[in-house]
Amino acid sequence: xxxxxxxAGVAASAGSAAAAAPSIRRPKKRAGPVEWIAVHLVFLVVCxxxxxxxxxxxxxxxxxxxxxxxxxxxxxxxMNFVRLFTEHxxxxxxxxxxxxxxxxxxxxxxxxxxxxxxxxxxDLRRKDWITYAVLLLQTMPISATMVPIYGLARQLGLRNSYxxxxxxxxxxxxxxxxxxxxxxxDSIPRHLEEAAWLDGRSRFRALVEIVLPLARxxxxxxxxxxxxxxxxxxxxxxxxIDQQDLKTVPLAFYEAMRxxxxxxxxxxxxxxxxxxxxxxxxxxxxxxxxxxMVRGLMNSTRGL
Amino acid sequence: MTAxxxxxxxxxxxxxxxxSPAAFLLALFFVGPAIxxxxxxxxNRALVGIDAANPRFVGLDxxxxxxGDPDFAKVILNSVVFVIGSAIIGQFVLGLGLALLLDYAExxxxxxxxxxxxxxxxxxxxxxxxxxxxxVAMFDFYNGSLNVGLGHVGLGPIDxxxxxxxxxxxxxxxxxxxxxxxxxxxxxLRTIPSDIYEAARVDGANAFRRFWDxxxxxxxxxxxxxxxxxxMATFGTFILIQALTNGGPALQTEVIALYAYHQxxxxxxxxxxxxxxxxxxxxxxxxxxxxxxxxRARA
Numbered sequence: 001x002x003x004x005x006x007x008a009g010v011a012a013s014a015g016s017a018a019a020a021a022p023s024i025r026r027p028k029k030r031a032g033p034v035e036w037i038a039v040h041l042v043f044l045v046v047c048x049x050x051x052x053x054x055x056x057x058x059x060x061x062x063x064x065x066x067x068x069x070x071x072x073x074x075x076x077x078x079m080n081f082v083r084l085f086t087e088h089x090x091x092x093x094x095x096x097x098x099x100x101x102x103x104x105x106x107x108x109x110x111x112x113x114x115x116x117x118x119x120x121x122x123d124l125r126r127k128d129w130i131t132y133a134v135l136l137l138q139t140m141p142i143s144a145t146m147v148p149i150y151g152l153a154r155q156l157g158l159r160n161s162y163x164x165x166x167x168x169x170x171x172x173x174x175x176x177x178x179x180x181x182x183x184x185x186d187s188i189p190r191h192l193e194e195a196a197w198l199d200g201r202s203r204f205r206a207l208v209e210i211v212l213p214l215a216r217x218x219x220x221x222x223x224x225x226x227x228x229x230x231x232x233x234x235x236x237x238x239x240x241i242d243q244q245d246l247k248t249v250p251l252a253f254y255e256a257m258r259x260x261x262x263x264x265x266x267x268x269x270x271x272x273x274x275x276x277x278x279x280x281x282x283x284x285x286x287x288x289x290x291x292x293m294v295r296g297l298m299n300s301t302r303g304l
Numbered sequence: 305m306t307a308x309x310x311x312x313x314x315x316x317x318x319x320x321x322x323x324s325p326a327a328f329l330l331a332l333f334f335v336g337p338a339i340x341x342x343x344x345x346x347x348n349r350a351l352v353g354i355d356a357a358n359p360r361f362v363g364l365d366x367x368x369x370x371x372g373d374p375d376f377a378k379v380i381l382n383s384v385v386f387v388i389g390s391a392i393i394g395q396f397v398l399g400l401g402l403a404l405l406l407d408y409a410e411x412x413x414x415x416x417x418x419x420x421x422x423x424x425x426x427x428x429x430x431x432x433x434x435x436x437x438x439x440v441a442m443f444d445f446y447n448g449s450l451n452v453g454l455g456h457v458g459l460g461p462i463d464x465x466x467x468x469x470x471x472x473x474x475x476x477x478x479x480x481x482x483x484x485x486x487x488x489x490x491x492x493l494r495t496i497p498s499d500i501y502e503a504a505r506v507d508g509a510n511a512f513r514r515f516w517d518x519x520x521x522x523x524x525x526x527x528x529x530x531x532x533x534x535x536m537a538t539f540g541t542f543i544l545i546q547a548l549t550n551g552g553p554a555l556q557t558e559v560i561a562l563y564a565y566h567q568x569x570x571x572x573x574x575x576x577x578x579x580x581x582x583x584x585x586x587x588x589x590x591x592x593x594x595x596x597x598x599x600r601a602r603a
Contacts, residue, residue, distance in 0.1 A: 035412075036414070039405070039409055039412075039414060040414070040416060042405060043409075043416050043419075046420055046423070046424070047419065047420055047423050049479065050424050050426070050427050051423045052442075052449060053435075053438035053441075053442055053449075053479070054426065054427075054430075054438070056441060056442070056449055057438060060441075068440075068441040068442070068444035068446075068447040068448045068449065069444075069447040069448065069449055069452050111325045111329065112326065114322040114323070114325060115322060115323050115326035115327075118320070118321075118322030118323045119319075119323060122316055122320075122323075123312070123315060123316060123319075124312055125312070130323075134330075135592075135596060136589070136592050136596070137330060137334050139536050139588060139591070139592040139595065140334060140338075140592075141536070141537075141539065141540025141561065141584070141588060142540070143540045143541070143542035143561035143564075143565075144540060144561060144564070144581045144585050144588065145333075145334070145337040145338060145341065145581065146542075146561075146564075146565065147341065147564055147569075147577045147578055148336075148337035148338070148340040148341040148344065148578060148581065149333060149337045150568075150569075151344070151349075151574065152332075152333075152337055167329060167333070168333050170329055171329040171330060171332065174326050174329060174330055175330070175334075178326055203318050228429065231431070232431035232432065232433075234543055235542060235543055250431065253433050253434070254433055254547075257437050257440065257547060268441065271437060275437060275438075278434060279434060282429055282430060282431065283426075283429075286425075287422070
């Protein structure tokens with residue numbers, strides 16, 4: 001299951017509600033001290049639950065003698081990162097991951113821009129059915145089809161190939177993002193492109209020159225979500241890649257975690273350093289454009 | 305609907321062409337595998353050995369075996385416990401509670417609100433495999449932050465993966481997935497104008513009545529959809545549990561996706577693994593159809 005969007009339908013419902021009534025706020029009332037303390041006590045507990053694991057990750061990454069216990073290192077060091085790149089060839093792994101995620105992103109953007117626009121403008125009596133079929137695929141867990149995907153990929157020679165990995169990552173993201181983009185295109189009036197047709201532009205040129213620039217926020221959201229999903233996806237990597245030089249970050253992480261039990265001593269520090277580097281692009285993309293991303297998930301999927 | 309009703313395919317051929325790259329990928333990696341699983345479930349296909357090269361048609365043998373398999377009964381029970389514990393009780397209740405709290409705090413202008421919001425969101429957007437690793441460390445028996453923390457207050461240590469593995473994976477999944485429910489409810493709550501609360505306050509309604517009479521009715525329609533959506537997402541959980549316990553000890557946390565994987569890749573029984581996948585897909589389809597009906601009824 002991809003991490004970003006468990007389901008599009010809910011977001012759509014929330015989105016349409018949000019669209020109908022943009023938030024109406026009154027000037028804030030001052031809170032009493034008791035209320036302030038009570039709310040912030042709960043905040044503290046919630047933050048502890050959600051943040052302590054990350055604080056541990058950060059502290060362990062800079063601690064050569066890191067254990068599973070959260071404690072700030074006596075002598076903070078970047079040795080874990082150095083070892084990662086010198087002993088574990090992490091530079092290559094990182095480059096592999098970036099390549100796969102960016103290629104997936106490009107493929108997804110092209111495919112969903114075309115499909116979202118087409119689905120929005122399609123004029124068939126049974127068009128609803130296509131939309132529902134897309135939604136139905138969205139709810140299909142990838143963990144249920146991983147056995148057949150493995151078998152299929154083996155028969156098609158798509159194992160240990162980035163082509164296979166990129167195609168599968170793209171396919172996983174398609175249902176949700178097609179749906180998202182359809183919503184964006186639905187909100188762009190048809191007469192704009194119809195005017196361009198009358199000017200003598202081809203359908204494709206009208207799409208590229210008139211419609212796509214208007215859908216830019218949607219394209220940006222789709223690109224961001226596609227990158228994040230491909231970057232974070234691990235299931236398909238684990239079943240499709242076993243050649244060491246093709247390894248991507250999730251697989252390196254998975255292997256490092258799995259070999260830790262048993263004979264070797266747990267290298268918490270090195271794995272945590274890997275985790276920090278793995279998490280960094282996610283935080284940059286998501287929190288750099290948080291409002292855009294959240295809005296993308298919540299707001300723009302109306303139109304069913 | 306400006307064009308004529310005649311020749312719909314001719315009229316739409318460019319749009320159908322535009323759909324085709326996506327349709328191709330979806331057919332190859334969603335529809336294809338589902339059909340492959342269905343066909344394999346009627347064979348004794350294996351990963352290695354003689355049945356790997358020449359799978360034989362075995363009719364409904366796999367299904368008969370599956371429904372008489374005591375392990376499968378346990379796996380289904382585990383899945384139900386995991387979904388109820390982490391999705392319905394955990395993520396849903398905690399997500400709703402957090403949404404109410406954050407909406408309230410936001411209306412009050414508390415500055416820490418966005419920090420809490422970001423903390424919950426961070427657990428959701430980080431890659432699943434990291435979530436697994438973080439909680440492996442948190443639950444560590446000797447040095448894990450949880451047991452050390454419990455030790456400071458004179459409790460524990462608890463052998464999380466030994467004596468309460470299901471609880472451990474449920475906690476990890478609550479941590480990971482709560483943000484989704486929170487975001488959905490927060491979106492819905494933000495559409496409720498503050499005036500309603502002010503009016504109710506002036507009328508003398510207490511906090512509970514304001515919540516019961518004004519907030520809850522506005523959340524109810526979205527609640528059912530969210531619940532179903534979270535259930536579906538949780539039902540397919542694989543990586544998180546594999547990273548934490550790999551289904552063990554003694555099948556105590558083996559959920560349906562893990563069982564399919566273990567049968568196919570460890571027991572090398574691809575036909576049997578496919579049968580489990582088919583059952584899983586069928587159950588999910590059932591959820592999805594209910595989901596679509598509800599969302600259509602709402603639209």
